[in-house]
Amino acid sequence: MKTLSKLLLVTLLSVTLAFGLNNTAQAATVHTVQSGETMWKIAVKYQVGVSELIEANSAIKNPNSIYPGQKITIPTDKAGSSYEEQVVQLVNQERAKVGLKPLKSNWEVARVARYKSQDMIDKNYFSHTSPTYGSPFDMMKKFGITYSTAGENIAAGQATPKEVVNAWMNSDGHRKNILSSQFTEIGVGYAKGGNYGHYWTQMFISN
Structure with a gap:
């Protein structure tokens, strides 16, 4: 059976879209x-x-x-946290290949990203705009995250950290977020369930 997957990204710089808490016991x-x-x-x-x-x-x-x-x-959520940490490691490996500094993992941003992934499952949508929290930028602000520049990549359907990072890196817009020299911190949120089985959110910020 063919695996369905989706990708979406948004950055505050361009304000354009490019299409390209976990349900398990804790x-x-x-x-x-x-x-x-x-x-x-x-x-x-x-x-x-x-x-x-x-x-x-x-x-x-x-x-x-x-x-x-x-x-x-x-x-x-040890399983989810492990997946999230692996995504950060893979992102920083990609940045190192082009001479960029690693992104610092920000647990508060990761918490917001985790809520976003779970919200997509709970509310059955796949979009940067949440019916619960609004845009990614509004959502970060509601959770007390401050930033000068911010961006978001989301994906659904990829079962492993390697799969999702590969998918993002093979999409021009998503790759630009991952390899942006303007971002300094990252938070990754993973949630299992919903129509696509696996939901991923990357949030990037700089202050």
Whole structure:
């Protein structure tokens, strides 16, 4: 059976389109609260969103009041995170081939990208414009991401990091985003499910 796949990209520079939380069970880590810690500090330490941390600990009635010795569940998606990290590595390998500096992985941007990939599954669409969050640029701002330049690549149907990076690199517009000297940071979000089986989002920024 032929595998369906799609690619889409957008950059703030051109503002043109070129067509070219994961549904699986999540593992969890348990953290013991130390003196002086807050939910926000714990979220930053483990590179997760505060809202996800609170959701994973719904038994805690007042998230603003936690105490030393208390057990906090840290939500993690090791399989998805591994895929996302591999995409970043492959992107930086491509950049190195042409003498570009590597992009720094930004977990906060990756969190936004992950939400975007999952949103495409949940709302059954494939587009840069989300019915939930709006444009990629609006979405980043809603999540508190600041930038001077930003861009997004999305894809669906590719089953592995290598497949999706190869697909992006074989598309002129997507390759330009990956090999742009203007971007300095990247966040990758992967989600499994939906009509195409695998959804990928790359978000690029510079400040």
